[in-house]
Amino acid sequence: MGETFFKICGIALVSAMLITALKKFGTEMSTVLKLVAGLVAAAACVASMSPVIEFIREISGIGGGRLGEYSLFLLKVLGVAITVHICATVCRDCGEPSLAGYIEIGGKVEVIILSLPYISEIIGISVGLL
């Protein structure tokens, strides 16, 4: 866990120094390196999240089916949020902020779609009780 974090920090620092050095020779190489380093760091971050995901899965077993559903929903939302954040950052690094904006809109739509069953459940609870 700790090793992965330090590796990510190391990769990021080395990549930053290399990018700074390469900027003097040409921007194309530095951009490619920036993207590669970013993707590697993001992959390492996602990989390091496996204990967190396992922990959430364990917690979901405590309260029965309802909490299991809830934690599964949270994992999906977290997954969408992380993916959107990484993709939007990469797009911004590439100098495409408009694409980053579209990705963010798509992510919001995806989160809303994921939460639609809960909206209908709240409406169902209200109608059923009143």
Place this chain on the structure above:
Amino acid sequence: MNMKTERENGTEYKLFLRLFAVAVLIIVAAFGQFCSQKCAGKCRNLNITTTTANISVNRCKITTMCQKRCITVACYTTNAENTEENGGEDGAETLPDEYGGFTQSIPEDVADRLPDGAFSPNAAEVGQAASEIGSVAYLFSVISDSFGASFSSLLPTFATLVSCVLLAALCHSFTSGFAISSTVSFAVKLCSFCVISATAVSSLARLESYFDSLFNAVAAFVPLSGVLMAMGGNISGAASGTATLSATLAVCEFFCAKTVIPVFCICLSLSLVTVFDGHGANAGRNLAATVKKWYSTALGFIMMILTVSIVTQSVISSKIDNAAMRGAKYAASSFIPVVGGTLSGTLGTLVSSVELLRGAVGIVGIGVILLMLIPVIIELALLRGIFSLTAFLAGSVSASGEQGLLTSISELYGYLEGIAALSAAVFIIAFAVFAASSGAVA
């Protein structure tokens, strides 16, 4: 051989009582008729033609009075017969059949906690059960058992709520810097609201079953109270008490069973505003508090009126029955001096035994209500504590939306506790008045 002789003697005694009842009926009715005729004759002699209407009214009053007295005496004699008929080998009295209906209406979980004697048709055993129910040790054992059972059954709920809040806080903090953090936060709050409200709504089923059990038990107690009042010679008390208890039951059934849960749901819906922490959060909370306050005040006022009605009806009808019995005894002792004296002694014994029955049955009734109420109150109090504790936890991990919702729900549990206790208190007072009511003695 001896038993046969005793039985024959008993049959003769019953025959005597029946004949005596018929004789008293005829004599008192004739006395009433004689009085009314006498009054009318006097008026005619005095040429008071305008008093014709008053005479009719008086005649009606006298006839009604005579009928009441006849019924009272007949009731006493019939009860005397029944008491002897129901007598066991040891002379113990047997409760009326309506008591069986009352015990059958008690839910199983409550019946398991009652002493065995409470289900016996034998009055002495019911009396022993009543004294056991009234003891402090018994009540504390019920409270501790209910607490233990509720605590163990509510631990998964606590774990669910705490997990829900922690996961929501984790999600909020993780996505706080993201561009879509507001949407994620909305979705997480929505989901946690579903989990929390489902937990709150599932606990309402317990309250619904409590109201159903309470009203079933009271509905079964109404005819029993009427029979026991009539057995003690309280004819007016039986009629008015049964009517008042039925009215109380109907009002409570409407107000408690049919409106408490919708009001809870309205307040829960208003609490939804607090989850999303907008400008309307405080307005929603204040509106929910106002609805609760109005509803609780209205219900408290209605319950107060019902309690006053129960108590005053009991006192007034008791006085009326005493007056009627005094008149009946006076009439009997005047017309049949020797048997009238014997009747007086018999009536005293009968009234005291019926009072004993009423006391025992009333205390068992109170015990049944308490056994229904205590687990519900403890469960609601624990749920309130759980929600308050989780709200505190949510506040400390910066899940403000969840904290608002949890606080609102914990306040709603306090309101539910009050309504449950209030509905039970009215019936406890009614049963206590019934248990403490004395027979019609001159």
